[in-house]
Amino acid sequence: MTKPIIEDALTNLYCGMNFPKTLVMADLGCSSGPNTLLVASELIxxxxxxRLKLGHDxxxxIQFYLNDLPxxxxxxxxxxxxxxQKNLTQPPCYFFGVPGSFYTRLxxxxxxxxxxSSYSLMWLSKVTSLSIHTRTHT
Structure with a gap:
């Protein structure tokens, strides 16, 4: 269901700027099970x-950050x-791990x-309370 939304966002990114030679992406709450790299695969x-549709040579x-709790x-x-990575044909893709909560700056x-992020909305009330808490103490 989210694939058309993601493709639209990526197309807008591709068309809306001088597209960078290195694209930096993050998957927040990536987990470590069999579906972990499904998002990365679809994005790639x-x-x-x-790129092909728009005629870019x-x-x-791709620099890809995988984030989850420590x-x-x-x-x-x-x-x-x-x-x-062994099964990737293109583009070159480099992965990095970023442990930590995505409710803090990463x-x-x-x-x-x-x-x-596939599963962040269910925690929205925690984000709201965190941002209110942060605002009152900064």
């Missing part, structure tokens, strides 16, 4: 298809990444082009 495929390199099984996650200002 979409970027490739959009060169694929951007107790996530990052060892299993990176074993999956290693296998995933990345540098203006350092990401695209952020995805």
């Amino acid at each position: 495929k979409s970027i490739h298809e959009i 060169e694929s951007p390199e 107790h996530n099984d990052f060892n299993t996650l990176f074993l999956s990444v290693s296998k995933f 990345f540098l200002n203006k350092s990401l082009h695209f952020v995805h």
Whole structure:
């Protein structure tokens, strides 16, 4: 259901700026199970298809941050990444782990082009209370 929305957002990103040679993306709350790299796979495929449709010759390199809480099984996650990268044909894709809650700051200002999270809305009340708490103590 989200694929058309993601493709539209990526197309707008691709058309709306001088597209960077390195595209920086993040998957917040990535987990470490069998579907962990499904989002990355779909994003990479979409970027490739959009690039071809728009007639761009060169694929951007993709820097992909995988985020989850520190107790996530990052060892299993990176074993999956290693296998995933061997099957990639294009574009070049580099993965990094970012442990921590996505309710706190995880990345540098203006350092990401695209952020995805499959399961963040169910925690929205916690974000609201966190942002109110943060505002009153800063």
